[in-house]
Amino acid sequence: MIVFDKVTKIYSDGTVALDGTSLIIEPKEFVSIVGHSGAGKTTLVKMLLSEEKPTSGKIFFESIDVNKLKKGEIHHYRRRIGTVFQDFKLLSNKTVYENISFAMEMAGRYDEEISADVPHVLDLVNLSNKAYNFPHELSGGEKQRVAIARAIVNQPDIIVADEPTGNLDPINTHEIIQILKKVNDLGTTVILTTHNKGVIDSLGKRVITMEKGKVVRDDKSGRYSM
Amino acid sequence: MLWITTKRILKSGLQDFSRSGFVSVSSVLVMMITLFIITAMIVFGGFLKFNLDRVKDKVDINVYFVTTAKEDDILSIKKNLDSLPEVSTVEYITKEQALANFKENNKDNDVVLQSIEELGDNPLGAVLNIKAKDSEQYEGIAKYLDNMSGETLSKNALNIIDTVNYGKNKVIIDGLNKLIKIANMIGLWLAIIFILFSIIVTFNTIKLTIFMARDEISVMRLVGASSEYVKGPFIVSGILCGVISAIMVLILSAIFTFIINHYFSYYFAGFNLYNFYIMNFLKIFGVIFGSGIVLGSFASYLAVRKYLRH
Incomplete structure (x- = not known):
């Protein structure tokens, strides 16, 4: 379970990104967070990843108080969360295969496990034929599929996808969402932030709407309404 | 694990x-410049020392003896001087040898040679040429000669010294000592400034390469x-950059010193650049390899640390 308890984030220039936000995300849920740019979606995600500290309030992941994680503990915590971003964030110097195996190496997995799991996950995102290509040789949709493969390969508890379809055409968008749904069906919590009305409407899952750093709607089986 | x-x-x-x-190529090139400068400073230091040693070697003090001095007495003074820790060598020139040298030096001057012949007797006394281990020690040796007492020498020996030319050479010796100090100081400061500048440039280049990878670091x-x-991995890359640069610099320096020595040896007044490089290769290898590895790893460590603070 993930809990945001009255979380406020005010940046040094006075911008209020989150304003007393509280919400609970149950295990195995598929939650979409929608809102205009600057509504606080990305800040929320950064807080969960312990990339930013809140000005006040608390964030829990199971029994872990995320703000109280020490420097040496953060990377262990992050290994439990798979992340997918709009700009893919792939390692440009590494091949598709190495981008995925890197995440497994970080988790301290053995070489035998890596050589068994990477082809499997590449097959899942339909990229087996691109294993030895570099990111600059891939299309946007392919890059995002690599990012998803990397995010799921360590079988994390949560997948956080921050605007994963922002740079993709409708066909690739559909593919990515289908993969995320499949991952969720296999038991992983998925947190998706998006602007895409079509995506939200087709999912028929929980939708949290944010505005000016506050949760203004929370529908169990929502549609996009802004 | x-x-x-x-x-x-x-x-x-x-x-x-x-x-x-x-x-990577540009980091290696910048690192090579630094290592080249360090190599050049080592060779320059060798060149400076070679020349200063040679000038030092030309300086000595001479003890001229009266023509009636007995060889035994002269040799006992020589023995005393030899036992001094400051003294490097004492060369004994007999009065016969002194005359032969004088004739040789004036072989084109008939007037002088004729005068010597007419005198019949050998007008020159024996000489002791004293070289100190360090040019600053001449004054001490001169004082020792002045203060030689009857305890160490026979009575006669005290009166056989005609002149000691330290007084005349003093100005030159003092000037030389000053020159050596200044030359060493300038050499040292030049080396420090050059090396410091090149280290800063290398550091900044490596910092820049890691700055370019900052997104990768956050990923x-x-x-x-x-x-x-x-x-x-950044430190490994830095070390690799240092090792490759060091190998290239060591090979290129051997080639450069050989070529320079071959074509421009005239300008080095007897200093053999290539021989110096080969004779001191182990020392240079250690310094260059060590500098390359330390610079590469330390610069990488400092640069990447900046992006790991949050």
Whole structure:
């Protein structure tokens, strides 16, 4: 379970990104967070990843108080969360295969496990034929599929996808969402932030709407309404 | 697990270095300039020392004896001087040898040679040429000669010294000592300034390459990489950059010193650049290899640390 308890984030220039936000995300849920740019979606995600500290309030992941994680503990915590971003964030110097195996190496997995799991996950995102290509040789949709493969390969508890379809055409968008749904069906919590009305409407899952750093709607089986 | 982690860090570092192409080449080139400057400073130091030693070698003090001095007395003074810790060598020139030298030096001057012949007797006394280990010690040796007492020498011996030419040479010796100090000081400061500047440039180049990889660093962090795992490959790349630069500089320096020595040896007044390089190769190898590795790893460590603070 993930809990945001009255979380406020005010940046040094006075911008209020989150304003007393509280919400609970149950295990195995598929939650979409929608809102205009600057509504606080990305800040929320950064807080969960312990990339930013809140000005006040608390964030829990199971029994872990995320703000109280020490420097040496953060990377262990992050290994439990798979992340997918709009700009893919792939390692440009590494091949598709190495981008995925890197995440497994970080988790301290053995070489035998890596050589068994990477082809499997590449097959899942339909990229087996691109294993030895570099990111600059891939299309946007392919890059995002690599990012998803990397995010799921360590079988994390949560997948956080921050605007994963922002740079993709409708066909690739559909593919990515289908993969995320499949991952969720296999038991992983998925947190998706998006602007895409079509995506939200087709999912028929929980939708949290944010505005000016506050949760203004929370529908169990929502549609996009802004 | 430690072995697996080390292996992965090494592999990743080597891979990053080889795949970074142009960036790696430019870091190597900048590092090579630094290592070249360090090599040049070592060779320059050798050249300076060679010349200063040679000038020092030309300086001595001479003890002229009266023509009636007995050889035994002269030799006992020589023995005394030999036992002084400051003295490097004492050369004894007999009065016969002194005359032969004088004739040789004036072989084109008939008037002088004729005068010597007419005198019949040998007008020259024996000489002791004294060389000190260090040019600053001449004054001490001169004082010793002045204060020689009857306890160490026979009565006669005290009266057989005609002149000691330290007084005449004093100005030259003092000037030389000053010159040596200044030359050493200038050499040292030049080396420090050059090396410091080039180290700063190398540091900044490596900082820049890591600055270019800052997004990659943040991605590694997001994927759950520990600080060591992020730092490791950069440090390996830095060390590799240092090692490659060092090897290139050592090879190129051998070629350059050989060529310079071959074509421009005239300008080095007897100093053999290539021989110096080969004779001191182990020392130069140690300094250049060590500098390359330390510079590469330390600069990488400092630069990458900046992006790991949050």
